[in-house]
């Protein structure tokens with residue numbers, strides 16, 4: 036009876052909360068049904084005596100949170116109302132709920148001052164992307180279990196209190212109107228925790244005598260304007276290319292070619308210069324390592340050798356490659372890629388470059404750069420290359436799980452094992468690390484210029500690396516390259532005819548959208564219109580702020596919706612039309628790592644607690 040009375044009181048509190056909101060019938064909370072077994076978003080304690088968690092992310096809730104409703108749930112540990120349209124104040128009875136551990140209210144339209152008191156057991160407090168005003172309440176100083184504090188993108192003012200919180204791992208107060216110097220207890224946090232507060236100073240920001248100028252703001256999804264109509268025709272045009280490319284790729288995938296084909300070509304072309312057999316015999320023997328004769332311009336017989344990169348065994352030669360059985364993997368912008376299986380079983384990928392305009396010296400210099408950058412675990416390494424007047428080849432290890440693109444889109448339908456959320460995030464994060472490595476080399480002068488899901492290769496343990504870096508600069512095609520980058524190319528590239536680090540971020544953003552939606556970068560909206568993925572997402576999200584945008588395959592994984600919405604937010608900031616408004620790749624990595632951290636705590640901890648109770 037006592038249990039019933041407790042649960043009934045929780046039930047009434049929830050009903051009162053729902054009654055004060057508009058929720059378009061997305062909540063099936065009925066007074067005559069069971070709170071614990073059938074109400075959407077509600078979890079109870081193991082003995083079903085109390086409500087333990089209320090999770091209503093992105094449910095289209097509109098209105099304000101009434102006092103004396105959720106604030107009565109004495110056993111509530113997890114409250115997630117993020118990504119709704121909640122307005123008004125945050126009632127103090129909610130922030131100070133005695134059992135509350137995880138409070139997610141980000142991406143709403145909450146206003147007013149922050150409550151003075153917060154529950155002392157809070158572990159995660161996320162109030163980001165709202166419109167809170169006033170000062171950061173000193174009550175936060177007492178939260179000695181707090182691990183994540185996120186208040187970015189509000190309108191908070193005044194100084195930051197000295198938060199001596201030993202457990203605090205993630206702090207984000209960026210993009211507010213905070214002022215004064217950063218207290219010493221918080222100076223260990225990165226710049227990103229504080230950027231976008233023009234009157235804030237001291238480490239890790241600039242010294243207090245120099246006032247920094249405001250940084251660009253990442254627009255939230257709803258603020259992003261649609262691309263102008265002229266883009267439509269462009270999208271149509273690139274659409275037809277996509278169709279051609281897909282057909283070509285599909286056909287190529289089915290073709291089993293013998294590397295002999297290459298041999299024939301060599302023979303034919305080699306004939307001009309003295310016969311293939313002569314060339315063939317000179318393939319055998321020792322191979323050339325870079326940094327000796329190869330990079331200084333090889334002469335005569337040396338000409339026909341593969342040049343191996345430092346750190347790779349020269350355990351096969353061009354002749355072995357020519358003898359190997361080969362299969363076409365696909366035709367890309369720089370040439371055709373073949374998977375070749377050598378006699379000893381080694382599997383390599385040979386890319387036959389076409390339309391190379393660079394001379395030998397320039398080619399070798401570029402190979403040296405590629406070799407250097409390929410020493411990072413998230414940048415695909417080349418094993419060897421071959422340069423002759425008629426043929427240019429690059430050889431890399433075959434990566435067993437194929438490309439991110441194939442994992443996301445290949446073999447959809449029955450029999451497919453969907454790529455789970457954690458793996459998707461891991462792959463994208465590692466790809467971002469690869470891009471970061473490229474961007475940070477040589478004082479930031481390198482750009483990848485061809486980021487897309489088929490250029491992210493996935494290894495046996497789902498480790499990921501970005502491939503194809505540095506090849507396009509050897510080619511003879513205009514920088515705008517209409518055939519490639521379809522759907523991934525940043526809008527300004529067409530006008531400026533230049534790829535930049537920010538255009539790489541745009542392409543990366545499209546790839547994030549691809550992994551979130553499960554859709555390829557070009558979508559047909561209506562019969563006559565092809566939308567690129569950013570515009571498609573915007574059109575769906577604008578009409579209804581729901582989870583329709585997400586890949587149906589992801590729906591089977593529990594408790595990830597919150598993280599998906601946060602990732603969507605990051606993706607949309609990457610595809611901002613204005614390059615200055617896009618984050619740089621370091622910022623993207625920090626943002627992804629931040630939501631990972633915050634949500635893994637959220638997921639595992641809430642499940643742990645429930646398990647705890649069950650065992651008691």
Ligand SMILES: Nc1ncnc2c1ncn2[C@@H]1O[C@H](COP(=O)(O)OP(=O)(O)OP(=O)(O)O)[C@@H](O)[C@H]1O
Nearest residue numbers: 364365366367368369372384432433434438489503
């Ligand atoms: N080392 C590799 N291991 C496994 N698959 C690979 C490897 N290199 C390329 N591929 C796959 O082979 C296919 C063809 O690759 P290729 O690089 O030739 O073209 P692309 O990536 O489609 O286009 P682009 O040339 O514009 O990068 C792609 O699906 C790619 O993911």
